[in-house]
Amino acid sequence: MAADDPTPLAQLLSVPIILSDRLRHAAAAATSFKSECSAVDNQAERITLMLRSAARYATTTASLYDTPVRRIVAEVDKNLSKALALVHKCRRRNILRRLFSIVSAADFKRVFSLLDASIGDLKWMLNLFDCDGGGVILSLPPIATNDPMLSWVWSLVASIYRGGFEGRISAVNELASVAKDNERNKKMIVEEGGVGALIKMLKECDSPNGQVAVANALLILADDGERVRVIAGEMGVGVIVGVLGSAVMRVQVVVADLVARMAEFDAGVREDFARENAIRPLVTLVSFETFVDDLRGGGGKQSLHSIVEINKQIGRNGFGSFGYKPGGLEGGGGGYGRRERGNETPEMKLKLKISCSQALRMLARGSVSNSRRITETKGLLCLAKLIETANGELRLNCLLTIMEITAAAESDAELRRAAFKTNSPAAKAVVDQLVKLIKDSNNPALQIPAMRSIGSLARTFPARETRVLVPIVEQLGNQNQEVSTEAAIALGKFTCPDNFLCAQHTKTIIEYRGMQSLMRLLRANEIAKFHGVVLLCYLALSVAEDEISEHGRMLTTLQGAERTYTTQSPEFKELISNAIRRLSVYHSGDISVKMS
Numbered sequence: 001m002a003a004d005d006p007t008p009l010a011q012l013l014s015v016p017i018i019l020s021d022r023l024r025h026a027a028a029a030a031t032s033f034k035s036e037c038s039a040v041d042n043q044a045e046r047i048t049l050m051l052r053s054a055a056r057y058a059t060t061t062a063s064l065y066d067t068p069v070r071r072i073v074a075e076v077d078k079n080l081s082k083a084l085a086l087v088h089k090c091r092r093r094n095i096l097r098r099l100f101s102i103v104s105a106a107d108f109k110r111v112f113s114l115l116d117a118s119i120g121d122l123k124w125m126l127n128l129f130d131c132d133g134g135g136v137i138l139s140l141p142p143i144a145t146n147d148p149m150l151s152w153v154w155s156l157v158a159s160i161y162r163g164g165f166e167g168r169i170s171a172v173n174e175l176a177s178v179a180k181d182n183e184r185n186k187k188m189i190v191e192e193g194g195v196g197a198l199i200k201m202l203k204e205c206d207s208p209n210g211q212v213a214v215a216n217a218l219l220i221l222a223d224d225g226e227r228v229r230v231i232a233g234e235m236g237v238g239v240i241v242g243v244l245g246s247a248v249m250r251v252q253v254v255v256a257d258l259v260a261r262m263a264e265f266d267a268g269v270r271e272d273f274a275r276e277n278a279i280r281p282l283v284t285l286v287s288f289e290t291f292v293d294d295l296r297g298g299g300g301k302q303s304l305h306s307i308v309e310i311n312k313q314i315g316r317n318g319f320g321s322f323g324y325k326p327g328g329l330e331g332g333g334g335g336y337g338r339r340e341r342g343n344e345t346p347e348m349k350l351k352l353k354i355s356c357s358q359a360l361r362m363l364a365r366g367s368v369s370n371s372r373r374i375t376e377t378k379g380l381l382c383l384a385k386l387i388e389t390a391n392g393e394l395r396l397n398c399l400l401t402i403m404e405i406t407a408a409a410e411s412d413a414e415l416r417r418a419a420f421k422t423n424s425p426a427a428k429a430v431v432d433q434l435v436k437l438i439k440d441s442n443n444p445a446l447q448i449p450a451m452r453s454i455g456s457l458a459r460t461f462p463a464r465e466t467r468v469l470v471p472i473v474e475q476l477g478n479q480n481q482e483v484s485t486e487a488a489i490a491l492g493k494f495t496c497p498d499n500f501l502c503a504q505h506t507k508t509i510i511e512y513r514g515m516q517s518l519m520r521l522l523r524a525n526e527i528a529k530f531h532g533v534v535l536l537c538y539l540a541l542s543v544a545e546d547e548i549s550e551h552g553r554m555l556t557t558l559q560g561a562e563r564t565y566t567t568q569s570p571e572f573k574e575l576i577s578n579a580i581r582r583l584s585v586y587h588s589g590d591i592s593v594k595m596s
Contacts, residue, residue, distance in 0.1 A: 156175045157171075172201065172214055179221055195230050199218075199234045202236075208248050215240075218236070225266045237278075256358070364408065368415055372418070384433050422461075434454050435471055458499055496538050537576055
């Protein structure tokens with residue numbers, strides 16, 4: 001339940017029941033305003049009966065949506081306390097006490113109004129208990145007079161808990177519609193326990209229509225980190241992964257979208273999904289039919305031993321390529337296997353792959369552990385194959401997933417060594433596709449993440465790997481400044497002093513006329529110019545002594561940049577100074593030779 005109060009509901013209801021009994025006794029003992037106190041007694045009697053009915057229901061019902069009950073009971077308790085305080089003043093007292101506790105008819109009018117409101121709230125609450133057959137309550141309780149949406153949300157959530165099958169689905173769809181309207185409604189749904197109801201239904205429901213409705217509602221709510229954490233806190237991650245592994249394909253599409261959305265907005269949830277083994281079924285789903293179709297096509301390039309082994313596993317395990325078999329979940333749809341999946345339309349299969357690839361991308365973002373898990377499930381080979389064969393959004397998602405994994409590998413030497421060894425077929429397949437995109441694609445949306453990925457792996461390539469470096473050098477001269485800037489950033493990772501082979505890579509860049517393109521880049525916009533200067537500094541720090549023709553041009557350019565970038569960070573200023581100092585030594589030595 002979403003309520004913060006851990007007190008059992010029956011115990012909570014006992015307090016106003018006792019209070020209402022005390023109010024009735026006090027009203028019977030009143031010596032002044034007897035008619036008014038009698039009216040209060042009648043109201044208190046009705047309240048007592050309704051509270052006792054609620055208490056009986058609370059003790060005999062296993063699944064009860066208690067959030068509105070707690071709010072209403074708290075309000076009833078407050079109103080009864082005010083009524084009791086007034087009625088106590090009507091008992092026989094001495095003259096002095098009567099002077100300081102004057103009671104008027106207006107006081108009773110206010111109390112009558114409060115008790116009438118409590119009666120209306122309790123009547124609405126009891127109607128809420130009776131909604132087992134489905135449908136929502138259209139009336140408005142007094143407690144929600146100033147905010148009608150509150151009672152609407154209460155009614156919808158209660159229907160999700162206790163309604164009939166069609167009524168529950170209808171309530172979920174209506175709750176999703178309410179959430180779409182504005183942020184306030186989303187916040188209210190979460191605060192009033194709507195997430196717990198949705199997770200409960202997702203776990204229990206065996207209808208694809210119901211599962212899609214619930215997943216869509218959660219997807220609308222999961223656009224904020226705080227709300228995502230509430231979903232996870234309601235044990236939603238395990239339920240979501242269970243449905244992902246066992247539901248029909250159209251349900252899996254929405255659930256994969258939900259995984260992606262939650263992972264996008266909260267880094268902690270990414271680890272939660274990993275602990276619940278979400279990555280393996282996602283890789284399985286995104287690779288569905290990919291390698292099988294490849295073998296049927298007889299493509300020589302992809303007849304790698306690892307692909308053959310993967311397809312042997314697909315044949316043995318049915319649904320579960322890479323050895324994954326979806327676990328059963330209560331009401332989760334059961335055995336939706338490879339045969340049923342094969343009967344789906346191509347459009348639905350594509351949607352599922354797009355959704356799963358986006359989920360993998362978000363799970364890998366900023367996470368070394370998740371990136372490692374993807375590589376351990378043969379995910380790299382699958383992503384490389386899809387980059388080669390797919391188009392549009394699926395291809396881009398796979399590429400961006402690779403970009404996230406390589407970014408993680410850049411920051412973690414262990415992952416870099418394990419997943420991107422030069423003799424690894426999966427790593428080779430990935431690099432081949434990245435290089436191909438850099439060379440052959442005219443689409444910056446593909447070229448930029450491909451170069452960023454290669455740059456992240458710069459420390460893994462030996463000096464002889466000019467096939468990787470040269471295409472990026474060529475992109476320094478690209479007419480699109482975003483592409484040329486990204487090329488400069490990637491080349492900077494090859495030539496920075498942290499790269500053990502920076503001198504050899506610098507020689508390759510100069511040999512393939514990278515300096516000419518770099519000088520043109522330095523005349524571009526400020527962002528391009530800044531990254532171009534950084535690359536130029538790295539080249540200057542590693543340039544060989546025999547590259548005398550380049551020293552003077554580099555030195556002049558960097559001296560001008562030093563005068564221009566006066567407000568940059570101390571690290572940047574130090575980089576330029578060190579580069580100028582090194583070039584000055586060679587340049588002065590060159591002049592001395594010529595003068596002699």
